[in-house]
Amino acid sequence: MKLHEKISLYRKKNGLSQEELAEKIGVSRQAVSKWETGDALPEVTKLKALADTFNVTVDFLLDEEKTEFLKQNEQPSVTMLDRYADKIDNCVDNISSKSGTFFKKYGWLSGIVLILFGIYRIVINIFTIAPFLEFNFFDSISGFALILSIFQILIGIAFIVGGIIIIKKFKPKRT
Secondary structure (H helix, E strand, C coil): CCHHHHHHHHHHHCCCCHHHHHHHHCCCHHHHHHHHHCCCCCCHHHHHHHHHHHCCCHHHHHCCCCCCCCCCCCCCCCCHHHHHHHHHHHHHHHHHHHHHHHHHHHCHHHHHHHHHHHHHHHHHHHHHHHHHCCCCCCCHHHHHHHHHHHHHHHHHHHHHHHHHHHHHHCCCCCC
């Protein structure tokens, strides 16, 4: 049995979530997730903490041949919910790291979307304001609608400014 399988097995056998084990060891939940999938290995000091938490030896954790701490045919009491929760945690870790990379590379596109949405808000509300300019401003219904439309235009301007800031922040680097 490989190290990542033992970590997962003994965590579940001890009734710990990835979050709880991470807290005991002093690492992030993502670190535990990577250990259990085999994407990363724990540091030496963390191996000792894992062994202490699971009440096994470091030698046992590292030796793929040793299984003496498991009774024959013993399986941890793992519910289906536990299995799917771990899979979901791993998927979230993958998505968040990939989306972060994607946003760093193409974040400027969201700035363009904000600018276009801001322009749309302004244009729509300019056409809304035009008929009200003929009415008395103090007429309660048309006055309220006029103020609301002006507010919407200001929001459109805020979207445009925000879009420009995002484009500058995530502007692609030229090499």
